[in-house]
Amino acid sequence: MRTIHTSTKNQRISTQELLTSIREAVEQGECDFVIEAQGQHDIPGPLWNSQGKALHITVRNPGQRVGAMMLPGTNVLVEGSAPADVGWLNAGGTLIVKGDVGDTAGHCAASGTIYIGGRAGARSGSLMKHDPLYKAPELWILKHTGSFSFEFFSGGYAVVCGCDCEQGSVLGDRPCVGMVGGVVYVRGSVGDIPQDLALLPLDHNDQAFLNEGLDRFLRAVDEKHRAPLLKDWEVWHKIVPAPKQELVRPSVAQYRKASWIPGGLFADIVADSGIHAPILGTGLHRLRIPVWENESNTCLDCHKCALTCPRNAIERTQDTTLTYTADPATCIGCGLCQAVCPNHIWRLTDAPPLVEHLPGEKGRCVMDNR
Ligand code: SF4
């Protein structure tokens, strides 16, 4: 066994120097290490023994990304806690952290196993994936995770045991956003999960997986006494992508008629009553309405207005009273009567806004005599 101290003459060696010394020792046939680290990163890095022997590496006081990019046959044990990115891009090794870990534990792991004997920080398990040519990655966490965990989780297994977390979601807020594959097993309460995921009770296969795996996990993190509590399957659930509705593919013609443009290519883009106003709007469709106002009795009875009206809409009463009226059925609101009247008897008023005024018909006017 090789013990590596990471300081010489009170000088801390760099991450690069440490990783180089580990790799050189492996090339010389060393398989067992104890590394007394001082926050160096990426311990031990991607290693392999040319004779296929397993590597066992105990690390104390690691920096970020301990257990990153491990290859099959590499076994890393962290005696206490570890900062962020433990097991980052794990490609087949086994990492045991007996304490808590920082954010993004197991981030992008593609194979191998990660055991966390405490809590894991935010975004843990995000982007884990499974290439079917290799063994699926596993991430086991004894307590709970921070928020945004298992984002874009697409393959493998995550197990969150929820120990010492009797209140609140054991997955924090907004877990599993963008999850498209794999399984997240969770014991205890879970907050809201995206609608395209399903929170389901365990079936027999799930229970068999957890029953065997929990023994391995609890033994690794020295928590075997918790087994009876954790094997109450009633309080476990699994989160998986919800089954997709089978897609019924319509024909192109059906799609054009029902989905692309409802009613077909030449259908109305917006709802249309089907009533068309004439080019020269009369009656209800006029924009302006002439009103004969002779309160001051200044009408000259000259007939200019009636003679000028292009629609012959103006009539004079035939009795002794002097009154001119414009027939709404023929008047188009052009305003010539107002223009030619020498005494400004005619006044053009704006039509009211479009309103529903008759059943099934839209127009401009609410008054029957317009
Ligand atoms: S507004 Fe035009 S159409 Fe209407 S009564 Fe006057 S002149 Fe005739």
Ligand code: SF4
């Ligand atoms: S043009 Fe004017 S003054 Fe002449 S009849 Fe018409 S409203 Fe009366």
